[in-house]
Amino acid sequence: EMEEREWLGINRFARRGWADLAFFHWALENPSLGLDPERAQELLRTAVVSLRFLENKSSKRGESYLALLGRLGAPEPREGSQRRRPGGRFGGFAALGERDLYRLTLSQLVDVKSETVAQHLAGIARDASFPTDVRETALNGLVGQPGDDASAVAASLTGDADEAIAKAAATVQQKLDSPATGYSISSVTDDSQAAKLGIPVGGIIVSYDGK
Numbered sequence: 001e002m003e004e005r006e007w008l009g010i011n012r013f014a015r016r017g018w019a020d021l022a023f024f025h026w027a028l029e030n031p032s033l034g035l036d037p038e039r040a041q042e043l044l045r046t047a048v049v050s051l052r053f054l055e056n057k058s059s060k061r062g063e064s065y066l067a068l069l070g071r072l073g074a075p076e077p078r079e080g081s082q083r084r085r086p087g088g089r090f091g092g093f094a095a096l097g098e099r100d101l102y103r104l105t106l107s108q109l110v111d112v113k114s115e116t117v118a119q120h121l122a123g124i125a126r127d128a129s130f131p132t133d134v135r136e137t138a139l140n141g142l143v144g145q146p147g148d149d150a151s152a153v154a155a156s157l158t159g160d161a162d163e164a165i166a167k168a169a170a171t172v173q174q175k176l177d178s179p180a181t182g183y184s185i186s187s188v189t190d191d192s193q194a195a196k197l198g199i200p201v202g203g204i205i206v207s208y209d210g211k
Contacts, residue, residue, distance in 0.1 A: 024051050028064040041101055044068065048105050062112035065105050066120060075102040077131035103134060110141025118145035122153045128162065136168045143172060151176055171200050 024047040027033060033040045048065070055061045098104040106124070109117060124130055124138035139157065142150035150172065157169035185205065188194045 021051070021054055023047075024054070025060065025064045029067040044101055045099075045104060048101070048108055052108050052111075058112045059114060062109065062114055062117050065109040065112065066116070068105050069102065069109070069120070072102045072105070074127075074130050075100055075134060078133060103137070106134065106137055106141075110137065113145055115145075115147050118142060118147050118149040121145065122149040125153050125157065125165075128160075132162055132164050135162070135165055139165070139168050139172055143175060167200065175204065 027043055027047040028051075033043060035043065048068070051061050051064060098107060110121065121138040121141050125135050125142065127135070130138075139153065142153055144150075154169045154173040154176065157165055158173060160166040160169065185194075185199060188199060
């Protein structure tokens with residue numbers, strides 16, 4: 001097990017971005033870190049975020065993220081004010097404050113473009129046992145991935161029993177059929193004007209105030 005001083009040293013260097021990349025990959029792929037659960041979670045969150053900035057090889061990031069997601073299993077659903085809107089097509093920087101480890105890792109995985117990632121996202125989007133926001137993140141994350149998974153999954157989910165998923169699938173399908181240039185909507189705050197107007201996550205703003 002890690003000694004107290006070792007943990008403090010790793011945590012300090014990790015937050016400054018000085019730690020060895022190999023350690024972060026090891027942390028995400030190792031089933032036992034020898035730490036209590038709270039510290040293990042903190043270390044894994046640090047590793048997930050650090051790899052985004054330090055690992056230039058997206059394929060290696062993807063492998064470590066997939067390994068961690070496979071160990072974690074489906075997260076618990078969120079309700080009411082605790083439910084975050086999904087990150088749209090890109091998880092990216094907007095999701096770095098996410099405290100749930102599964103959702104944080106998934107939000108970073110969607111930026112890795114590969115057929116393996118696309119297949120994994122397709123599986124999550126289709127799986128009704130996953131929480132709605134997680135399925136939406138995976139569904140939106142399929143846009144821009146190689147292969148035909150995005151189109152096939154969106155088409156299969158437009159009639160999903162979950163109304164939010166069916167709506168997200170229709171938005172993704174429309175985006176794929178009629179690609180537009182503009183600003184992608186990554187999140188919509190509950191009870192905001194945008195939410196009241198029905199502006200969807202994953203939509204694209206092509207003009208504003210006539211411009």
